[in-house]
Amino acid sequence: MAGHTLTAIALIISTAIALIISTALSAVIVPQQNSSQWQDWSLSPSQRAANLLPQLAWEEKIAQMGGIRQLLGVNATFNRTTWDTLYPLQHGILSYGNQLNSAQDVLRMANMVREEQLNSSFKIPWISVTDSVNSIYVTGGTIFPATLSLSSSWNLPLYEQVVAAIRDENVALGTKWVLSPELDVAKDPRNGRVDVYLIGEFTARYLKTMQERDENGFIKVACTIKHFLYGQGMGGVNTASMDGGANHLYNDLAVPYIRAIQEDPVSIMISYSSVDRVPMSMNTKLVQGMLRNEMGFEGMIMSDAMGILHLHTESRVASSYEDAAVKALKAGLQIELAPGQPACFPFLVNRSDDSEIEQLVTEAARHMLEVKFATGMFDLPLSSEEILNQTLRAEKHLEVNRQASRESLVLLQNDGILPKSGLGKVAVLGPLADIIDAGSYGPINSANPHNGQSLRRSLEAKLGTENVFYEQGVEINNSSDGSGINAAIAAAQKAGLAIISLGSLSVYFYDPNVASRTDGEFFSHPDLGFPGEQQQLLDAVLDAGVPTILVLGGGQAFVLNNSTMRANAIIHSFLGGEFTGDALVETITGMVNPSGKLTISMPQAQGAFPIYYDYLPSDNVGGFAAVCSGDWTLPCLNRSDPPMAFGYGLSYTTFEISAPQVSAGDSVEVSCTVTNTGVVAGKEVVQVYYDQEYSTIELPNKRLIRFEKVDLQPGGSQNVNFSIDRDEMGYYVDAKYQVGSGNYTFWIGSSSRAQDLQNTTVTL
Amino acid sequence: MAGHTLTAIALIISTAIALIISTALSAVIVPQQNSSQWQDWSLSPSQRAANLLPQLAWEEKIAQMGGIRQLLGVNATFNRTTWDTLYPLQHGILSYGNQLNSAQDVLRMANMVREEQLNSSFKIPWISVTDSVNSIYVTGGTIFPATLSLSSSWNLPLYEQVVAAIRDENVALGTKWVLSPELDVAKDPRNGRVDVYLIGEFTARYLKTMQERDENGFIKVACTIKHFLYGQGMGGVNTASMDGGANHLYNDLAVPYIRAIQEDPVSIMISYSSVDRVPMSMNTKLVQGMLRNEMGFEGMIMSDAMGILHLHTESRVASSYEDAAVKALKAGLQIELAPGQPACFPFLVNRSDDSEIEQLVTEAARHMLEVKFATGMFDLPLSSEEILNQTLRAEKHLEVNRQASRESLVLLQNDGILPKSGLGKVAVLGPLADIIDAGSYGPINSANPHNGQSLRRSLEAKLGTENVFYEQGVEINNSSDGSGINAAIAAAQKAGLAIISLGSLSVYFYDPNVASRTDGEFFSHPDLGFPGEQQQLLDAVLDAGVPTILVLGGGQAFVLNNSTMRANAIIHSFLGGEFTGDALVETITGMVNPSGKLTISMPQAQGAFPIYYDYLPSDNVGGFAAVCSGDWTLPCLNRSDPPMAFGYGLSYTTFEISAPQVSAGDSVEVSCTVTNTGVVAGKEVVQVYYDQEYSTIELPNKRLIRFEKVDLQPGGSQNVNFSIDRDEMGYYVDAKYQVGSGNYTFWIGSSSRAQDLQNTTVTL
Structure with missing residues (x-):
């Protein structure tokens, strides 16, 4: 074995990747155990592997975990130099490369490299792994209708025959492993869709047929089912993210609530939504768990109108009005707002013998009393028509309204x-x-x-x-x-x-x-x-x-x-x-210079949504803009910011915002100078966005963190400073807040669009 | 106190809801403790409530948890009968009803019922709870631009003035509690969208201003922030569900995988998707936890092409290629498929001193060996060009292909x-x-x-x-x-x-x-x-x-x-x-009678997606079809099944499918008779769907459970039987499978559309 190992090492150090493994060389240990039991057909695959495994060098184990992607290039070309470079640490699986090569060319070359491998150290053979959807991977096989077409036949026995034919053609090509079938349930028609049961049944037939045993008991063609898990990618974009749990809730939807709770809202209303199949009005995990215990909300928890009733009548997760009331109460709801009739909470009147219910009802009542005390309901005099008339449409209210109306356009x-x-x-x-x-x-x-x-x-x-x-x-x-x-x-x-x-x-x-x-x-x-x-x-x-x-x-x-x-x-x-x-x-007429900025992004095409500037990095790689101008990546159609994006809005004057100055201590100080470079007075909204280079979970490509509206006369200039606590720049991982260190980029400018921003990087 | 209690009881039993509380009457206990400390302004709301609470009867506690929704109807009408009916168990909060009543009318009537209440048993006052967005709830106040407009001003101080004006007008109307502000982050423009930070900042100003203390220390107007939690409702539909965790994954996306794993796929490929902000290629929770441990998958786990590399280059959750390799390995990935260069797994070569990594690499290699043994790679002879040519495009393959092509249309x-x-x-x-x-x-x-x-x-x-x-x-x-x-x-x-x-x-x-x-x-x-x-x-x-x-x-x-x-x-x-x-x-030309059925639903309008027949019940209540024909509920535009839905497809003949016969034992037997009532031979796909009346979590309104394609000559008839194990009709709650009892509906017919189905109900 020593001779083989020396050869292997010599090969490795002759390659371009020698550097990355140089420190590991001293750790390479070749087991002296030498056994050939693994060659015994009568043993199970498991027993045979157990015997062979200890004999593998460390690099051999690594190499089995990868492979060569391109056996052949265009026109069946074989690049020996690239091959030799990759071979030492990547020789487990073999893929064929160009799809338009002929099956005959591919087989000849695959057999050549297989023979080379079988003559090498451990004789561990290549296994071919290829896509195979409605045909073998390369030309020359039978081309069947594609999966979506075949599913439309609703004919499982016929489907089995199709799979068997594709299987046999694969085996003939030496392909013993296919990256099929695909089980993804995409409910958005931009990414296809079939029923979960239907997929399951077609898949089962596929696997039974493709992985059928040959007369020796060997699997004819092994399968990789895929892609675990991928459902409705954001916006129907290929490879885009899926929302699915605490990280989404905490880092997106809950962010404004976390901020709001700092201001002690008297109460929170529970949404109509079912989250993860559990209507919020009975969602103990998110109401008692997340909102009460983790987020620390201490105010009253209120239903939305008829939200409790819907548990019984719509969602059918409560078998009666009383059951709905109990479920809502136990989840943490304390007021039934604007109930339909019958209201649900009154049914609790029958349940005073249940100590848990009694305690929760008592607690709700206590809460309500506190609200009424806090608002002076027990103590303040009633309002009067006189007070009402003095207050409604007071001149100062109308003036504020005029100004708000101007600045909102x-x-x-x-x-x-x-x-x-x-x-x-x-x-x-x-x-x-x-x-x-x-x-x-x-x-x-x-x-x-x-x-x-x-x-x-x-x-x-x-x-x-x-x-x-x-x-x-x-x-x-x-x-x-x-x-x-x-x-x-x-x-x-x-x-x-x-x-x-x-x-x-x-x-x-x-x-x-x-x-x-x-x-x-x-x-x-x-x-x-x-x-x-x-x-x-x-x-x-x-x-x-x-x-x-x-x-x-x-x-x-x-x-x-x-x-x-x-x-x-x-x-x-x-x-x-x-x-x-x-x-x-x-x-x-120009009496007012517009100063509003969009707080929603305007989509560029029907169906091109959701749309927002703070997409995740992986949401922006679903299409090849260079190949097809009509493709769709999340932020917009052409993988640049949409023209009318979050933060965008025009003025009758022009502003120049200088590049940001950033200094970092306990807090980050971001500043710039804004100048009105036009001929009329106007207001500009200076916006600060930031991003962290590496993080534990995926974070948006940028996020708004500060803004200020600045009023400037023509030629006027103002320095704008933003102080941001490091603690504000964290994020939640599994409901735990953390603040990362490393490089942060800060952008400053007049909208979220790249062309309206300048940036600088700082290490925190 | 006894007198008051008797009065209260008399009132209760005079109402229409007397029945539901009759069993509780004997449990009504009026505490004899009598204290008036709660009337002491100098104590805190908390102390005061603590004093008052023990004095409340059970019904009083219940009543505080609800209220009256409509103080006034159209044209300021007051319905005393309805009022008296609801009062006993619903008198915590007061809402005004019709929005077009004048503030003056509302104030007069609200003051009237407040006075009545203050003259009643415990003198616990009504508190008014109303919506208040860009005005008080009823007419006569200042109408500001709505929230989305105001957000466009990006002017927080101005916003504070707007909120203060609305607050003061509310107080003047006796409104001490508003159902605002709304914090929902809806990234789909069909339901609005502003930035999480921006919402947080506007909300904080709102709460500070609205809940400002008056000169007595009382909250001027209490706030209910809402609606916790509601983000991107499915398809942009108001009130629709949100995917968000294990119940979604297990009951939808994972269903075909669970079925497939019964057939022992050799391997599973991990998707590109980030689920809950964690790219699947490093998602330990879903790969090691869900797939390996909970779902029991024992095969090899493979990356998608460049999926591991993307952890570093795209998602930026790994700081280097090596870091990406380690994270993927630890999450459970064992093969790096078709890597970009540099591939990541080769970097593991440096990490053999890490016992965890060493063990995982060894395990991956063991797995790969088993695959190669199982597929005969060690043992079978290489394929040859002769075998290849005999197999590719064999006549039987072509014939299967012709039939598959016909049935797929x-x-x-x-x-x-x-x-x-x-x-x-x-x-x-x-x-x-x-x-x-x-x-x-x-x-x-x-x-x-x-x-x-x-x-x-x-x-x-x-x-x-x-x-x-x-x-x-x-x-x-x-x-x-x-x-x-x-x-x-x-x-x-x-x-x-x-x-x-x-x-x-x-x-x-x-x-x-x-x-x-x-x-x-x-x-x-x-x-x-x-x-x-x-x-x-x-x-x-x-x-x-x-x-x-x-x-x-x-x-x-x-x-x-x-x-x-x-x-x-x-x-x-x-x-x-x-x-x-x-x-x-x-x-x-009619040589072939089409027999394919859609396996995706065709949307009826741009943007009207996702679309699928198996929507959740709560996804179908977002719009008022009767009011506006252009509204959008999930399954289709007009709240009926879309014309070209899942399972739909025409034939040149006609079929009659009888109503289902169902019998239930250990399994459910569903049967029907299919008859070709036309003049040419044809194939019909008989489809069986089912639904459970009540369930622990929300389940789809119906689900496909069986189908069979039946070939019939003109006038021909066939009985079709489906046997369904009760165990197949379960669902997952927090990753645990359960099968419910109760009523089940079974539909049978030629598509998922209601008009193509007949149903029957059975109790299991």
Whole structure:
């Protein structure tokens, strides 16, 4: 054996990877035991392996754990130099390389290297491991329909025959191991989907057939089932991450709660959601365990409206209303908010003999009393109509509202048309132009508000009724005869400027426009374009060549297609208040310089979501942008930041933000200088993001950690300093908070987009 | 106190809910302790509550846990009867009801019921709990822009002023508790999204401001932060479930693996995915814990290509290649498949002094040896070119392939145009008509296959070249000048019948058409319409009024819009093999009766995914279908099964499937009779689904449990029996398998759609 070992060592040190193993050479021990029992067919594979194993050198064991990926290159070429380089530590498994080589070429070369190997030290043979889906891996075999096609046959015996044929062709090629079948259950059609039972049955037939024993009892073709575990990758992106437990909850969803609990909220409401198949209203692990015990929340825990009842009526995890009440109580719920009838908690009245229930009810009552004491309910006088009238719509409230309305508008696009100080005649168009869309919790009559006014009315107040040509054009969500669009085009052409207000409507159930609702609670919708025929209205006005300012309304992101992007300016007003119409007019005319920034990212295509700037690194590698421009990686379509990303928004002036200065001590000090380089006053939101080079679990590629809104006169400049405790830059691993050391990158700039940020790195 | 108690009891028994509490009455104990310390302002809320609590009757405690939802109805109406009914066990919290009532009306009535309550037994006051987003809950207050708008201001001090104004208006209305702020992080734009840090900061300001103490030290307005926890609801549907742990993994993704492991796969490949922020290639919990220990897998565990390397280069959870190798090894990985260079496992060569690593490496090597023994690698002779040539493309393989190709086609729509036995002249159009799209693991030249033929060539072979007018029309994914479409229309009109082959292309990297790839591994795409200008081609031919058979190709579901649905017939061929062209011709001409059924559901709109028949009950309650036809609930747009759902597919004959007969013993026997009621022979897939009435965790609304493909002559009939062990109908709770008792529903029929199923219920 010593001779063999010397040969092996000589081979190893002649290779390019000699460096990495040099320190290990002294540790190489060749067992002197020499036995050939492993050659005895009559023993089991297990017994034979047990005999052979002690005879392997350390490197041999390592080498069995890897292999050669490319036996042959294009046109059946064999690169001996590369082969010899990799061989010493990678000679367990053999793959064939180029898929378009012929089976005959592959077999010849595979047999050659197999023979070489069998003449080497331990005679441990190569095993070929290849993909094999609807054929052998290389050309020359039978090409069957692919798996998704075959599954559509719902014919298991036929499927067995297909697998047997593929198996036999593999064996003939010397392929004894295939990377099949695939068991992944992808419920998103962007990544395929078949039923779990159906996959299981097809898989079982595949394995029985492919791994059938030959007449000697040997497995014909071994299988690797894959890919454990991969389900609905984020956004349907190939290889993207899956949410699935405490690390996701703690490092994403729970982050704002952890921050909020520092401010002692009196109570927390439990969501409707089922998390991991357990409705939150009975989720003891997440309510009692995570929220109470781990996060330390001490306030009252409240159901959402009918949330407890749903345990019985919807989720069917409680067999009665009383059972639902007990489960919710034991999970930690203490108030049943706005119950449907029958309410569930009243059924607890029967359960006072149960000491656990009695104790929990008592505790809930104690909690409620404390709230009432703390809020002065026992002690303060009742409010009066006089107080009410003095307070509601107080002048200072209205002034704050005006300012909030101005700063909430986000200018998304502007070719220079804005600001338009000398606004003369204008056509105001679209189904949102003459209503106030305040959201489903805004107690206002959207069509006929008692206070405040629509964009149309604000324009009329500013320009005079005679200068404002209003046409609704289309309804929010219904089809029309097109006459409204023609009237809108005529109005636009007459005025020479169009302001078009489009979007989605979210109003309360008692609102007169409720039948036109398209968004808000209960109104989830898969399509992020404009509802109804709104796009046609916009296209028609743009086609007519009239300069156009597009005002978006609605509590959502929209997909702005290429046609929409022809608008000269785009402003998103989201769900506006009573002064949003005024604020839009002030902004359009330049009395107000817009300063809002997006807090959601706008997706670039239908279906291209979820979308957010703080994706995980592995979520951004699912597509080959260089090969196919239409592919889809998480942050956007073309693997760069989407144009209208989190933090993005335009101004009528320009700002320069200097590169960040960073110094690190107990805290990290990040600073920069912001300068208003334009000719009008304006506000810029300076944003600080950070990332850690290496971490214990995957962390987002960057995260917002500070921001400040800075108000600057033209030419004005201000130094902005951010102090960040090191403790703030940690993350949770299995619910335990930890702060890492190593390199951190800090970005500073005007949005989350790479082109709007400058960075520096510091070691902590 | 006795007097008060009697009054309370009298009130209770006068109500409609008297029944449910009657058994509890005897248990009502009124503590004789009587103290008024709780009235002492100088004590803390905690001390005061402690004093009062023992004095509460049991019902009083219960009552504090709920409240009255509707103080007032429409137009400020007050229903005294309802009020009195609910009062006894629901009088902790007060909500106002109709949002369009005026603040003045609400205050007057709230003060009235508060006064009544303060004159009652324990003088425990009502506390008002209302939503309050951008205003007080009812009309008359200041309407601010909604939260998403305000967040766009990125102006925290301004936000504080807004919150203070809303707070003061609430206090003036007597509202001391608001169900705000909302902290939910929804990364899907169908449900909104702001950054976790940003939410945290805005929330903190909200709480500080809203819960500010008044001059007496009382909380001005208490807050309920919400909804703990709710992130990305499935499919962007409001209230839908979230995946998040072992119950999801075990009851969904792992199901096929558990089935497969019964068949002893030699190995399992580990996915690229990060699950809960931990890449699977180092996920000790899911690989060693779940797969090895809990699921009992004893085979070899293999990485995906470069999966280990990605720990360092992509996910940045390993600080070096060596670190990646160690983490993967310790998690349980034993083979590094097709590594990038440098490979990671070779770095382990330095670590033989680490006994854990040494042991794991040794174990991996032992495993590999066993595989090689089991497959005969040590013992069997090498394959030869002679064997290869005898085996590849053996006649029996080709015959199996022809049959598999026929049965894999799914007929999705047919207005009677098919079968078309007397096929004369035909125009064959579209970018997939003259290639073989065998998928990215099909080793075939798609444009010029050595074996098999395209749809075009199959048609030419059947009808003669002179009767087949081929026009590509458009390219798969590029824009064109439109001339191809015109030529296609001309060909269609000349032939009088068009067969249009559209879809997505998935070929290997060495294929000549690789630049046109639109689907398959690495080619995730958000859009499920036809790539490029294919839709325009189809629309143009349909607009021309030519009868059209649409053949879909590609390994994916497509969104078939209203225009597409004008096609007279639609067949999905998915990823076909070398005989799929022939099988299509055989099917179109009626030589073959289609018998494939969908194994994925076809979404009804862009973005309307994930989509699958086995949704959780709570995933189907997110929208009000009655209010808005455009809303989105998980299974489909209109809360009924999508037309082209899992299990769906048409035939040229008709089948009648009888209602199921079910009998239950140790196993459940489900049977039915299938009859071919048409005039041609055909195959029907009889499908059995089931559901359990109540379960410990949420389970899918129905699940496939058996199926059988039945071949019947016209008029022929067959009894089909399915035997299902009770043990098969269990599910996993926290990784433990359990089988429930109670009512089970079994459905039997021809697809997963409700209209194609009949059911019966049995108690197990």
